Amino acid sequence: MEYTKMNIAELSALLQKREVSARELAQDALRAIAEKDARIGAYLTVAEETALAQADAADAMLKNGEGGALTGIPFAMKDNITTKGVRTTCASKMLEHWLPVYDACVTERLKAAGAVMLGKTNMDEFAMGSSTENSALQVTRNPAAPDHVPGGSSGGSAAAVAADECVFAIGSDTGGSIRQPASFCGVVGMKPTYGTVSRYGLVAYASSFDQIGPLTKTVADNAKVLEAISCHDRRDSTSLPEFDTKYSALIGKDLTGMRIGLPKEYFGAGIHPDVARLVKNAADTLAKQGAEIEECSLPAVGYALPAYYVLCCAEASSNLARFDGIRYGFRAEGIENLDQLYRKTRTQGFGREVRRRILLGNYVLSAGYYDAYYKKAQQARTLLIGAFKELFAKYDLLLTPVAPTPAYKIGEKSADPMEMALGDICTVPVNLGGLPAISVPCGTSAQNGAELPVGFQLIGPAFSEAKIYQAAAAYESAQ
Amino acid sequence: MQLDEKTLDTLAWLSRLDIPEEETAALSESIAEMLTFFQQLSDLDTEGVAPTAHIAPLQNVLREDIPAAERLDRDTLLSGTESEDGLITLPKVIG
Numbered sequence: 001m002e003y004t005k006m007n008i009a010e011l012s013a014l015l016q017k018r019e020v021s022a023r024e025l026a027q028d029a030l031r032a033i034a035e036k037d038a039r040i041g042a043y044l045t046v047a048e049e050t051a052l053a054q055a056d057a058a059d060a061m062l063k064n065g066e067g068g069a070l071t072g073i074p075f076a077m078k079d080n081i082t083t084k085g086v087r088t089t090c091a092s093k094m095l096e097h098w099l100p101v102y103d104a105c106v107t108e109r110l111k112a113a114g115a116v117m118l119g120k121t122n123m124d125e126f127a128m129g130s131s132t133e134n135s136a137l138q139v140t141r142n143p144a145a146p147d148h149v150p151g152g153s154s155g156g157s158a159a160a161v162a163a164d165e166c167v168f169a170i171g172s173d174t175g176g177s178i179r180q181p182a183s184f185c186g187v188v189g190m191k192p193t194y195g196t197v198s199r200y201g202l203v204a205y206a207s208s209f210d211q212i213g214p215l216t217k218t219v220a221d222n223a224k225v226l227e228a229i230s231c232h233d234r235r236d237s238t239s240l241p242e243f244d245t246k247y248s249a250l251i252g253k254d255l256t257g258m259r260i261g262l263p264k265e266y267f268g269a270g271i272h273p274d275v276a277r278l279v280k281n282a283a284d285t286l287a288k289q290g291a292e293i294e295e296c297s298l299p300a301v302g303y304a305l306p307a308y309y310v311l312c313c314a315e316a317s318s319n320l321a322r323f324d325g326i327r328y329g330f331r332a333e334g335i336e337n338l339d340q341l342y343r344k345t346r347t348q349g350f351g352r353e354v355r356r357r358i359l360l361g362n363y364v365l366s367a368g369y370y371d372a373y374y375k376k377a378q379q380a381r382t383l384l385i386g387a388f389k390e391l392f393a394k395y396d397l398l399l400t401p402v403a404p405t406p407a408y409k410i411g412e413k414s415a416d417p418m419e420m421a422l423g424d425i426c427t428v429p430v431n432l433g434g435l436p437a438i439s440v441p442c443g444t445s446a447q448n449g450a451e452l453p454v455g456f457q458l459i460g461p462a463f464s465e466a467k468i469y470q471a472a473a474a475y476e477s478a479q
Numbered sequence: 480m481q482l483d484e485k486t487l488d489t490l491a492w493l494s495r496l497d498i499p500e501e502e503t504a505a506l507s508e509s510i511a512e513m514l515t516f517f518q519q520l521s522d523l524d525t526e527g528v529a530p531t532a533h534i535a536p537l538q539n540v541l542r543e544d545i546p547a548a549e550r551l552d553r554d555t556l557l558s559g560t561e562s563e564d565g566l567i568t569l570p571k572v573i574g
Contacts (some may be wrong), residue, residue: 336574342495362493378530434534
């Protein structure tokens, strides 16, 4: 029996009835990883011992009637989220052998819920990239077409869910890093409202954008995982103090009266015709469920991509200054003075894309360029936030593509960082606005002899996750 | 378009990075290409628009110092780090 093909709701019912134990589920998942992962490359670390110990603890919880929705469910964690005693590499040589001494808030929450962590997943180094090809440690392949990328930066998490090497996975999304790989691999991925999932223990890339979220097989599963990980946490100074976490509350309710806008700028030049067709088909399905669909306009998204890249590189250059070869992580050898210690360690420890973004960040923050780039991008961010606000006065949600194209071949874009960046056009506006958005599978595009998954994106105002899940679940149930 | 050598050197120094010779041309071209892309922002009218540094509606409020039992002890903090007598050890970097 391959239990990892099942979803959380199905497995939870079996666990509660004691028809299967958490240990059996963990063993089954570890078997699936052993069989498949040499081909997929989703995991950087498989934590077999930890997983079995957590499974036994989950069985004890279930026996005492203390279990919840995630008790005994096997999952995978992106490797930029700290896990005490299990190495956390950020897919970088800089942290290749780093054993964290503390758990991230999300890790603590999932442990407390009795979920079983199978291991840590591959990603673009320090989450900088959109294909997982920037990992310094290994290649991850798209389970739907192994010569294609899984997307990124949470490519390992999306591939692990799609290949049934876990039941759900945790990712992080700075400019689309949960939603785009979810779309490329054909799974559900949610980037929640900024501040609703603690970043304590998430290795920082661009702090004003980074947000942790779930990748799952179904919409209902996604809401359940978000309910488990979302909370106020005083250890994250940007964690919001109060908000409703009943994300599953509206699932199953019909969509009558829900207003959904289709911003025309997301369907223009550069969008693959299959992507545009499949997303518009999804709009038709939502209309049949009772939603009112209307074309609208969001011209401010035209500035989103340059604004995002200015700001994320600036924040990255500051955040990654901590990797200096002194306290933890990689340290270069043959050092003669302090400047050399810093420079050799950072040059040898960081990959090419990470170094490129640090250099760009320091450029836009340097005297003489600060106003022209950094401040200007912050002002563009203000304008975009205002434009979203105006649209959400009229619409409950916005429906767009997640990425301009389906997954591309491994190596096809990796030599051209600019082309890779242009692929983030549909996802970065959400991060600039701190908004919640989901990626939901809506069909496949036949290319290069493969059926490549495509997802649509539903964007809502802050704290509208329940409504997003309502619409996404209505679409899913109509399939 | 390429960045001039002096600018690239200054950036490398600010970033505490070396730029390997074989990467210089490609890196310089790629940074220049991104900077050209960023120039699109100059078309945007931002007169009187306040910059957004952060999306969360949070204020910097000081709270009481509350001792917590969860503090990590010295041995835990030093695990995985080269250390001696409870102190981090480093190569000699001052002449």
